[in-house]
Amino acid sequence: MHGNTAVSVNISSNGWAWLVCGRRLLIWQYGHTSQRHNHCHELTLPPSDLAHKAHLVAVYVAEGRENPSCIAVSPEGTVRYWPSITHAGTSVEESADLHGQECDSLTDIAPHGCVLATTTSTLVLVNPLVSAGRHSVTCRTLKAPQGWLGGLGRRMSSLIFGALPTSQVTETKLVKVAAVDSKDYNSQEWQVYVLSDQSLQKWLLTTGESERLLYEFDVKRLVREALLEERWETFGGNSTEVEVWMLDMQPTDGGVVILVAANVHTSNDVWYALAKAPTDDLIPPTRFAWFNTLKNKGFCHDGDISELLAYQLLLTKDTAYLFNNYLVAALSLPYRFEDWDTIEFLAVGDKILGGAVCRNIPLFLSKVHGLVSVLPSDCSPFDILNSSNMSIADSTMALSDLTSSQFTEGGFHVTVTEADLEEMTLNNDSSTRLKAAFINYVNKNIAKSEQIVEEVFPMDDEPVIDLDAALDTVVLSVGQDLVNDIPAGDPRWAEQRIPGSSIGSSASLQILHQLEDKQKAFHMYLNFLKDIKLWDRFSAVSNRGLVMPTSYVLGEYAEKIRAAIVLYSLQQEHAMIETAIKRVLAEQKEKLPRLGLSHQDLFYRQVTEVQRVLQMLAKCCNDLIHSDRRPQEVTDTVSETNSVILNVLQQVVQFRQEKVVVFSPRSKLSAGIGEYLPWTTAPGKRGLQEALTTLINITLNHGARAVGDFTLKMHLYDQLINLTDIVLDGRKCHIESIRGTERFKTVLQNYDSDRYDLIKPFSKLPRTGRSRFESRSGELGEFPKFVLNWYMREQKQGQLLQQFRGRDKPPAQQQALAQFLGEHPSLAWVQQVFCGEFHLVSQTLQALAASEEKLVRRKKTMLAWAQLAIMASDEPEDKIMDNVEKIQEEMQLVLHHEDLPEDVLIANALDVEKLRVMSPSDLIKLNICDDNQSANEYDFKKALDLLKYVPDDLDRSELGLLEAEELSSINNNSTFQYLLRVGYEHIHRTLIDKD
Secondary structure (H helix, E strand, O other): OOOOOOEEEEEOOOOEEEEEEOOEEEEEEOOOOOOOOOOOEEEEOOOOOOOOOHHHEEEEOOOOOOOOEEEEEOOOOEEEEEOOOOOOOOOEEEEOOOOOOOEEEEEEOOOOOEEEEEOOOOEEEEEEEEEOOEEEEEEEEOOOOOOOOOOHHHHHHHHHHOOOOHHHHHOOOEEEEEEEEOOOOOOOEEEEEEEEOOOEEEEEEEOOOOOEEEEEEOHHHHHHHHHHHHOHHHHOOOHHHEEEEEEEEEEEOOEEEEEEEEEEOOOOEEEEEEEEEEOOOOOOOOOOOEEEEEEEEEEOEOOEOOHHHOOEEEEOOOEEEEEOOOEEEEEEOOOOOOOOEEEEOOOOOOOEEEEEEEOOEEEEEEOOOEEEEOOOOOOOHHHHHHHHOOOOHHHOOOOOOOOOOOOOOOOOOOOOOHHHHHHHHHOOOHHHHHHHHHHHHHOOOHHHHHHHHHHHOOOOOOOOOOEOOHHHHHHHHHHHHHHOOOOOOOHHHHHHOOOOOOOOOOOOOOHHHHHHHHHHHHHHHHHHHHHOOOHHHOOEEEEOOEEEEHHHHHHHHHHHHHHHHHHHHHOOOOHHHHHHHHHHHHHOOOOOOOOOOOHHHHHHHOHHHOHHHHHHHHHHHHHHHOOOOOHHHHHHHHHHHHHHHHHHHHHHHHHHHHOHHHHOOOOOOOOOOOOOOOOOOOOOOOOOHHHHHHHHHHHHHHHHOOOOOHHHHHHHHHHHHHHHHHHHHHHHHHHHHOOOOOOHHHHHHHHHHHHHHHHHHHHOOOHHHHHHHHOOOOOOOOHHHHHHHHHHHOOOHHHHHHHOOOOOOOHHHHHHHHHHHHOOHHHHHHHHHHOOOHHHHHHHHHHHHHHOOOOHHHHHHHHHHHHHHHHHOOOOHHHHHHHHHHHHHHHHHHHHHHOOOHHHHHHOOOOOOOOOOOOHHHHHHHHOOOOOOOOOHHHHHHHHHHHHHOOOHHHHHHHOHHHOHHHHHHHOOHHHHHHHHHHHHHHHHHHHHHO
């Protein structure tokens, strides 16, 4: 979190709280309910150029739903709706047409949806809908009726109070929106109050009817009149000299309470007041029910009044609470002109982020202290807890790790009697005795538990690596029995229960709670294995045709419990899950027992087979594309199937990543042996490789490529990239587990090939769609690199540079391109030209010229361009000249190549047209070789000039013998020069005569 990132919090009265930080939205439940959600959910808010805030988020539980839904709106008006906060990947978006207005708040009025209010008091009804299994959101601006009778309330306001000020008509500054539901539960009616800086509106929203603006009146004028009436001397009797600010509003019995501030132009004092406006009638009030000026007041320093106007209001049954960022003030109602009772939050870095009232208890979220409840000094906290069924402990987020001993016998039900436990202890079966040890552990009889374990699995003096050892197989057998345990509290399972084999980990009659109880029992089992020191003795077992460390198999069991919980939570929204369950049981020829067990009871009991429904969903999808169904129906089903499977698997992958340390092998006996291929990517009946491959192909060929609607096409490609990410994530886990083994190279090659096939479709997207995936390149980590390699492989280097040309691309793309071009300098210098980095262009071209080994002509061109680039750069003059001298030196070598006689080149089998680059030593030898029949003293001079380019000292000494100091006298001796030339002439004529 950056220090300048805006953070805001909202606490709802329905037991949910949420925090907004940048585009991150964190949601958790703070109130105790029968269905406990004790973990935090994270969602991603819509993109926005303005800071998101918590007041533009609504979290609510729709009727008939277990999991809460969420609606979030960006300040610009982009609405994002999650049908369930447990499925972060499933959301729909809509844009509210606000004509440039900025959004201010979002108010829940279920089942009508939410009221979105702008800073200028425009109201929009945001209503989530579901049709044929597909979710959507509608946005409709609320408008006052324009008919003869429709505007009666507003006209009556004008008759009674006079017309509202013209500033109210042009632009109204919103203060607060509050909604009150009808006490008649059959009418589903909401009264919505909109307080602006000038007026108060009352709207009525009723199911099946159009919205009605009942009235609007000038509340600011009423406040001025009440102030003058109560504090005539203070305010001088002249209403025009009084400045009034509306600060906040809260609904109460029979009306609304408004917090106001006031100041006389001739004073620095700021007064505060609470006023109750009666709103039950269909006509606007003409005066306040009561109006109380508060004793405490503020003092304006240096004309800055903003801090004095930052107070917000909360109401309980008999107390009003005023709070700002650092202070909470309590005032008894009815108010008796007494001093505020205050609590200050003055710790370093502390700040009040938000507040709400839940079950008549005021709650405040402090940056340092967390969730804080404020109680009267004469009230016992225990009285409040007993009356509200809520505790401070319930308010904290619990994200516990599997390794902590978080489960006690109070949260984990064991339905084994003492007699059964004794019988299990004396049993000869190792699995049964390990269960007995586990039950003793749960019952806090640790000594007995350790004794049984020592008897069943005595410690070896010298442990050896043993595949499928008794310890490992028994531990996994008991773990599987726990995961697939029969619900002990459900009488319908009585005839299926075998005495002594079932621990009875759940006493619940509801499937979801049975799964949650199994999760607790299994976590307790993991604690047992670690505390009794069995975990450190694990080796490896045969699993799905592989040798896998035992701890990884236990991790799969935990993942499948998580998958089953997520799948069950989706079932109410997706009927296809129930259909798939029935088909799975039919294929297994599973008969329904008597006493009314359902298909769901049978399926969710056997958690380790949860992958079969996901496989069946893919199979049903495949059957559908070969049927005579309409293309639109096929596309919708493919999208829905992907949504279900992605919701499940993304939760599983997230769980796996969070618990990677928990399930990593730490035993010496499992170090370096076995491999890990997650079940989500494994082949065969116990894995999802074939199912995911089928879905990817169907989504691509019968979905994304077949549909014409651009939005739906992008949605399907979005699902496709998520499916691909899951497949590659599992394959990476497998590769990492065998790194350093003989199979690593072969498996890596297969992975590279499959990865190419999986990612290739994304590179062929149209430009309008490709940008969507470029922005998501972090989710599919290798996608940018793949795209760049694809351009190279397809010989489309020009398109690559054109696509990424300039500096207007996102930083992630620029970084990926820079890293890629670092490996391809032949393209890097072109991109550097586009970016105007001419000094880098020169460096790159010089490096390319130095490494050029094929064509002299290419080397010469590179050097020429390098010289032009450095001269066009902004480098200092001395650096430019140094570079030019170096380039000229290299150019001399090129000229030596070009000066070689053609007959010498032909004699040495060198291509004259495409002359290759040769070393200085080779050039020296070619200049003075026997094939150079036209050689003279100038050729020998060239050879001597080339000596300085020879890098090897020995070669240079040999080639430059005459340059040695010892021979310097004869080198410059005219007699020696004469003899040398005579000898050369004689040899030359002899060779000519022979020819």
